Amino acid sequence: MTTWLITGCSTGLGRALAKAVLEKGHNAVVTARDTATLQDLTTGFPTTALAVGLDVTDATQVANAVKKAEDRFGGVDVLVNNAGYGYRAAVEEGDGEDVRALFDTNVFGPVSMIKAVLPGMRARRSGAIVNISSIGARICPPGSGYYAASKAALEGISGSMQKELAPLGISVTAVEPGGFRTDFAGRSLTQSAEAIDDYADTAGKRRKENDTVHGTQPGDPDKAAQVIIDAVEAEETPAFLLLGADALYAYDAVEEATRAEVERWRERSGSTGYTE
Template structure:
C-alpha cells in the first residue's frame, strides 16, 4: 500500500486516476479547488481517502494539504502533478495576465507541490513524482504556444529533477498524453479574448467555437490511469511516458523530422568550434 497525493481530481485524468488508486487498495489524498467535486470519489473509502481543497497557485493551501496527508497517512509516496488547463491563442493574441495565470498553474503550481513534498521523500529515501505534461510540448501546434511552453518547461525541469533525485531513491517521470476523452477540450479549455484575422488559417482553426475535437478524442482516461499505476509499480520506470496511439505516432513523426533537419544542417552546426 502506497500513499498518493493527486492534484486536479475533479474531472478527467485526475478523477480516473484517483478512482483507480483507491480501487487498487492504496491511500490517496484526492484534491481539487472545490473539495465538494471529489466527495463522491472518496465517500466509499473513509480510511484510505482524504478529500482536500487545493488550489496549486496558493502556497498556503499546498502546505496545508501536504501536512494533512502526512498526518493522516504518515507519508506521501507518490505525487501526481495533474492540475492544469488548456489555453489557446496565437502568440500575438494572448493577454499578459492570461499567460501568467497559465504558467502559475501549469508550471509553478507543480514546482511548489514538488518543493513541499520532496523533503518527506528524501527523509524516506523513496518516492515517485509524476508530472503530467502533454504531447503538445512535442508537436507545438499553432494556437497552443503558451500551453505548449508550460508543458515544455515542466518537462525540462522534470529531467533535471530526475537526475537530482534518482541517487536519493526517488523517481521522476514526465507523462505526455495525447487526446483523451475528458473535459480538457471542453469546459477546462480557455482562449484569448482577442482573435486576429491573419491567424484564421492557423491558430484560428483551433479556437473553441470551431474545434471539433471535444468528445471525439481517442484516449480512454480509465486505461490511462491503469498505465500510470503500472509505471509506478515498474522496477525501472521511464523518464518520459507517452500515452495514446495518437501521441505515440506524433512523437515519432516529430523525432524523425528533427533528426532529418539536424543531419541537413550538420555542417553548419559543427563549424563553430575553435580551431588551431
C-alpha cells in the first residue's frame, strides 16, 4: 500500500485518478478548494481516503495538506500535481494579473507542493512525483501562449528534478495529455476580457464562445488514470509520458516539423563558432 497526494480532485483527471488509486487499495489524500466535492470519495473509502481543502497558491494550505498526510498515513509516497486551469488569449490580449494568477496555480503551486513533500521522500530514499502538463506545451496553439508557457515551465522543472532526484530513489514524470473529456474546456477554462479583432482568425477562433470542443474530447479520464498508475508502479518509471492517440499524433507532427527546420538551417546554425 502506498499513499498518494493528488491535487485538483473535484473533477476530471484528478477525480478519476483518486478513485482508481483508492480502488486499488492505496491510501489517497484527495484535495480540492471545496472539500464538499470530495464527499463521495471519503464515504466510499472511509479508512483510506482523506479529504483536505487545498488551494495550491496558499503556502499555509500546502504545508497543512502535507502535514495531514503525514499524520494520517505516515508520509506521501506519490505526489500528483494535477490542479491547474487554462487561459485563452492572444499574447497581446493577455491581462498581466490574469497571467500571474495562471502561473501561480500552474507552476509555482506545484513547486510549493514538491518542496513540501521532498524532505520526507529524501529521508525515505523513495517516492514519485507526477506533474500533469499538456500537449499544449508542445504544439503551442494560437490563443494558448500563456497556458502553453506555464506547462512548458513545469516540464522544464520536471526535467531538471528528474536528474537531481533519481540518485535519491525518487522518480519524476511529466505527463502530456491530449484532449480528455473533463471540465478543462468548460469550467476550468478562462480567457482575457479583451478580444482584438485582428486575431479573430487565429486566437479568436479558440475563445470559449467559439470553441465547440467541450464534451467531445476523445480521451477517457478513467483509462488515463490507469496508465498513470501503471507508469508510477513500473520498474522503470518514465520521465515523460504522453496520454491519448491525439497527443501521440501531435507529438510526432511537431517533432517532424522541428527536425525539418533544424536540417534546413543546420549549416548556418553550425557556422557560428570562432574560426582560427
